[in-house]
Amino acid sequence: MKEIKKTPDLNRKAKLEAFDRLLTIMDELRENCPWDMKQTLESLRHLTIEETYELSDAILEGDLEEVKKELGDLMLHNIFYAKIASEQKEFDVADVLNSVCDKLIGRHPHIYGDVDAEDEKAVKENWEKIKLQEKGNKKKSVLGGVPKSLPALVKAMRIQEKARGVGFDWEEPKQVWDKVEEEMQEFHAEFNPEEGEVDQAKAQEEFGDLLFSLINYARFVNINPEEALERTNKKFIKRFQYIESESAKDGKSITEMSLEEMDEYWVKAKKL
Incomplete structure (x- = not known):
């Protein structure tokens, strides 16, 4: 195993105490608050989605005070889900944290093993390959981990990122831009009212291809399209x-x- 750099965390004790405080409050609320007692995994789901978007807004606005608050709300939701699962004798927050720790160690063999990864691209490729090789991984496709319910624009970006993770990608920006122009021409060929009736289904399909290629180009030049x-x-x-x-x-x-x-x-x- 390689030597791992580790800068001492001078505030580790305070962090652990704060986490323990949140666990204690969650236990107390779950036993004493009528609203908290009624919550289920399903009832919290839409609230978690809302909190995630609020965090996203705060990040885009550059409002770090709001980022701190929204991170707290999401942390609470994570603890809440784990608390409910522990009551059902399924798992608790320790299982959750140990699971993600084990995954991080397993997915970073260039840090915790003897694998070499010179750059970010190599790290991502290793990550996707390891995901497919992991014992018990039911997803047979590299794209199997993309949530079906993601918004279409974000989903397109994740699909492209995962494909790139196993080497399925363009080599140069010009190639991607040529594809954008090709899709633009194909869309225009289908959606040209001046030349007659428009086949709406074909026009929609070509427009989708155009959007997908634009998202691909944005990703390729390090622009987050969302x-x-x-x-x-x-x-x-x-x-x-x-x-x-x-x-x-x-x-x-x-x-x-x-x-x-x-x-x-x-x-x-x-x-x-």
């Missing part, structure tokens, strides 16, 4: 709300304004 799109969403909302507020100050109703009038406010919003 984050990029969400930042554009936030930018559009901010500019549109500027139109609403500033036009109201001028005594205008946005529902009665012309596109040219709204565009004047839009230009002002962009300058800000």
Whole structure:
């Protein structure tokens, strides 16, 4: 085994005490609070999804105070799930933590074993290969670990990342961009109302291919397409709300304004 660098954690005792405090509070709430007593794995599921998106928003806003709060909420949910499972005699939080520790050690043979991994690409390739080789792994495909319920854009990115993890990827950005242009031409060929009736099903299929290729290119040049799109969403909302507020100050109703009038406010919003 290789020598592992380890910087002393001067705050380890406080971290362990805080974790123990959370476990104690969870035990107390589960036995004494009417709401907490009623919760199940299923009832908490949608709340966890909501908390995850709130954490994502805080990260994009660069609000570290909110990031801290949302991480706390997610930590609580993790403890909550483990508490419920322990009551059902299935597993407890120690099993959860030991399981992920064992997985991390097994998936990092370049740290805890004698495997060499010179860069990030090699690490990812090893990770995917080990996943398929692990005893008891029921997923026969590299793509088997991509959750079915992921939003389509995020799912496309994860599919591409996992394929790349076993070497199925383009070699140069130009190759990927050529594919984007090819898909754009194919979409335009199907969706060209000026030349006759549009086959909506084929146009939709080609548009999906175009989106997939754009996501692939973004990934290839180290742009997170989900984050990029969400930042554009936030930018559009901010500019549109500027139109609403500033036009109201001028005594205008946005529902009665012309596109040219709204565009004047839009230009002002962009300058800000």
